[in-house]
Amino acid sequence: MGFSLVLFLFLCLTLGAARAEAPLKIGFITTGPVNDLGWNYAHEQGRLFLQKTLGGQVETTVMESVPESAEAERVLEKMIAKGNKLIFTTSYGYLEPASRVAKRHPDVVIMQCQRSVPASWKNMGTYFANQxxxxxxxxxxxxxxxxxxxxxxxxxxxxxxxxxxxxxxxxxxxxxxxxxxxxxxxxxxxxxxxxxxxxxxxxxxxxxxxxxxxxxxxxxxxxxxxxxxxxxxxxxxxxxxxxxxxxxxxxFNWGPLYVKMAKAVQDHTWKPGNYFYETKDGYYxxxxxxxxxxxxxxxxxxxxxxxxxxxxxxxxxxxxxxxxxxxxxxxxxxxxxxxxxxxxxxxxxxxxxxxxx
Amino acid sequence: MDDLAFITAVAAGMVRSGTPVLLAAVGECLTERSGILNLGMEGIMLAGALTAVIVSYLTGNIFFAIIAALAIGALIGLLHAFLCLYFHVNQVATGIAVTILLSGITAFCGIDYVGKSIHSISAYKVPWLSELPFFGSVFFNQDILVYLSYAIVPLTYFLINGTRFGLSLKAVGEEPRAAAAAGVSVFRTRCIATALGAMLAALGGAYLSLVYAQGWTENITAGRGWIAVGLVMFASWNPWKAVLGAYLFGLAISLQLRLQAAGADVSPYLLGMAPYLLVILVLAVSKLRQKKIPAAGPTALSIPYLPQV
Structure with missing residues (x-):
């Protein structure tokens, strides 16, 4: 009995430690192909920069050509089911589906790429830069x-x-x-x-x-x-x-911003809100x-x-x-x-x- | 820019903007005359556009790119014909399925080719002819695909109205049972007509990617395949009238862009609508004028042909 209790505690500890070291899973959804040399391309460059900079600490995935409809909600749910804790929704049209999904999953952070929105989210935010x-x-x-x-x-x-x-x-x-x-x-x-x-x-x-x-x-x-x-x-x-x-x-130069956001989520310092950046911040x-x-x-x-x-x-x-x-x-x-x-x-x-x- | 230069520029732009639609519309004319409705034109144009980009990128040869686009067009045309003729499925449904399928496939397969530099087609001045006042710079200072389209239209007209094959084509399009009784293979004739039509649509797609975009973009056709299908009805299944319709569409595009560039103060929304509005208007007017003549479409169009029954 005592032995199994020790074993149980040991397992809990090792698993817990493993969990703490597990990379932060970060998802991205885009409206079109990521090498369009346009909007989506800029986000993809940001994702690649994030993966390269934080290496083993993060695990990023991207879903391309996700329609800005109920389909987006389905894709987001799937991403969350796969363990993504931070998701970047990279188009204006994802605002509604993303807000609905964020409400259902308080432990997941969703960052929506668009101009400021007056809303009182707990686990969602917007980001954009002065173009x-x-x-x-x-x-x-x-x-x-x-x-x-x-x-x-x-x-x-x-x-x-x-x-x-x-x-x-x-x-x-x-x-x-x-x-x-x-x-x-x-x-x-x-x-x-x-x-x-x-x-x-x-x-x-x-x-x-x-x-x-x-x-x-x-x-x-x-x-x-x-x-x-x-x-x-x-x-x-x-x-x-x-x-x-x-x-x-x-x-756009989203890379450094994505690194900053990922770190904030990892350190539990991330706060909801509208993040709008000026030219001096270097994201455009x-x-x-x-x-x-x-x-x-x-x-x-x-x-x-x-x-x-x-x-x-x-x-x-x-x-x-x-x-x-x-x-x-x-x-x-x-x-x-x-x-x-x-x-x-x-x-x-x-x-x-x-x-x- | 003086008036003549403006009109010349608008007309030359009309030819360029009209050509992709023209090729697909002439192709659809040919296909429909055999009794097959191919609503897959939009998808086939996309497939032609992407194939041309891939082959141009891999081989660096425009000629191979065009041949490959034609081949892929023929292949998809045969697939559509086979579904319609062997399985007797609904032609409207098959055509739409082909378009939806191909927009998905091209979007997926094209991902690696977005933004790739390819060998594109540049303008080639036809010696002597391009010196002609006005017509020279409008029609003979274009690219080889435009010149090819000048040959394709009379050839298609001749194929339909001047050859034995054309006779069989019209026969299977009007009365397939009678044609079959006279020894014409409905299956073969319709297969050939659908494949040829699809080849022209694929060529129209290749025009968009090789001449205009000089590369691949998802949904590069932006609805031009559907315009082509609509034009065939307006053209009463006559390739010459389809040319007229396609150039009308091209004219509206070219004119609206150049009016904007010249600083005309017209609502951009209205100008953007112009090409479609013009086509609808002409469609309606031409139908009004034809009131006394019964619908000119091929009698057996889109009706599944069941030889045993």
Whole structure:
């Protein structure tokens, strides 16, 4: 009897110790394939960085192309059943299914990638990084490089999160060259390569010599390379795929954030809430410069970036008028976060239609 | 940019944007004339697009990429024909199943090819012809697949209306029992027609990946296969009219993108709808005009053929 009790205690202890040493299982779900050279690619790079940095302490898995529906709930349940204690849901559309699953599993932490949500979660949080600020820097590079003073911008849908990027890009471009115009073409699709390529071609034919690809940048960058224009992209580094056309881009850098979150969960210091990061935090970064950008422009661009990081340069600082001449931000003030998150107007110099209210 | 340059650019864009739909629509025309409805066009385009990317990546040869896309198209066409003709399954259901299956398979198999640099197709100016005012830069400053489409349309028309095979094709599409009594193999004729049609759809898919995207993207077709199927009805099963429809669709796309690039202040939503709206409108108008003539579709279209009964 005594012996079996000792054995039992011993087993409990060894198992308990083994449990403590067991790696933290971390799951990721994405809406599309992880090598799309876009949104999902950025998250996958983050996951790989996390696995590499924390090594044996974590065990990460990713489920790709999970629809933003009840299917997501099923996949999340499956991940939890497999022992995942921290799950990153990497698209806006997962908010509802993720909240429901989080409620059912208080011992699991779910991090939802999106702008702040007013909610009182116990085991869920959101994370996102400021994208528009660095678009000011890429706009500056475009403004310096253009000879025709006409920049083209191929974008997906006229929604605030894309509009504030376009405005920031245009303000940066105008800081470099006040005569610059930014021509926007909406494809009305998050991904339709034929449309994006044809749109870029149309822009270049109309005299544009720098094109920007936003949602799905690859066809835009490749078309520029083929025809002989410059290109700026988002979400990935296209320097190798378009050596002549590539100027610069901006992309997410989720890796360090994922490491931070994983450590916080391991140490039980993680707290629910909305985690929103600014440029200085380094989770949204400039990509490499293309070979065609002269050293002087690179230095100036990097100087601009540091000014933004130090808070010395506010992109949407007053006095700021929209292109109809209506004052949006008065002198001496800066745009509020709410104004930026709901931006539905263009700054002067941006051309292209916006849906009317 | 002056007016003529703008119109030329719009027209050249029309040809490019229309070509993938054109190829699939002409293919569907051929298939439907034999009495087989192939709703798998969207999926077959996807398969053609991915196959072309894989082969172009592995071999670095555009010619092999196109041949491979055609081959995969033929294979899937035969599969659809076999299901319809041997098992007599519902053609609507099979076609939709083929599309759903292939969008899944291509998404899965394409994962490793996203963002890969491939040998793509560039424009090739046809000597002499490209010098023609307007028409030269619109039609003869394109790529080889566009030139191939110029040959495919009259060839398909000739195949349907000028050959013995075409006669059998129309016979099995209208009265398969009578055709069979006259010694025509319904099974073989329909198999060939479906395979040929699917090959053209796969070629249309290859156009999207080799010319436009210059690589693979999941769901690269974005519904163009469905547009092609719809166009066939609008075209009253005539390949020439299908060309018209496809170019109309291409024109709407090219025009809306270039109007935006030129800074026209029209709602982006309205412009985005234009290609589809235009197709529906023309479909309706053309049907109105045909009111007196009974439906022109092949009589035996999508009806399972059971020779024993």
């Amino acid at each position: 528009y600020e660095l678009m000011y820097v890429t706009g500056f590079v475009a403004g310096k490089m253009t000879k025709s003073a006409k920049l083209g911008y191929v974008s997906a849908h006229p929604v605030p999160v894309l509009i504030n990027c376009i405005n920031s890009f245009a303000l940066g471009a105008k800081a470099a060259n006040p005569k610059v115009k930014v021509q926007v073409v909406w494809t009305n699709s998050w991904s339709d390569p034929a449309l994006e390529a044809e749109a870029s071609k149309g822009l270049i034919e109309s005299g544009v010599d720098v094109v920007v690809g936003q949602a799905n940048a690859l066809p835009v960058v490749k078309t520029a390379e083929k025809i002989g224009a410059y290109a700026i992209g988002c979400n990935a580094d296209f320097a190798k795929l378009a050596p002549k056309a590539w100027l610069v881009g901006s992309r 970064v400039l990509s490499d410069f293309g070979t065609s950008v002269p050293a002087k422009i690179r230095t100036e661009a990097i100087a601009l970036k540091s000014k933004i990081e130090q808070g010395k340069l506010m992109v949407f600082a007053g006095p700021l008028k929209d292109r109809e001449g209506k004052e949006r931000v008065s002198a001496g003030k800066k745009a509020s976060q709410q104004q930026i998150d709901n931006m539905e107007w263009f700054v002067p110099g941006v051309e292209g239609a916006l849906p009317k209210k």
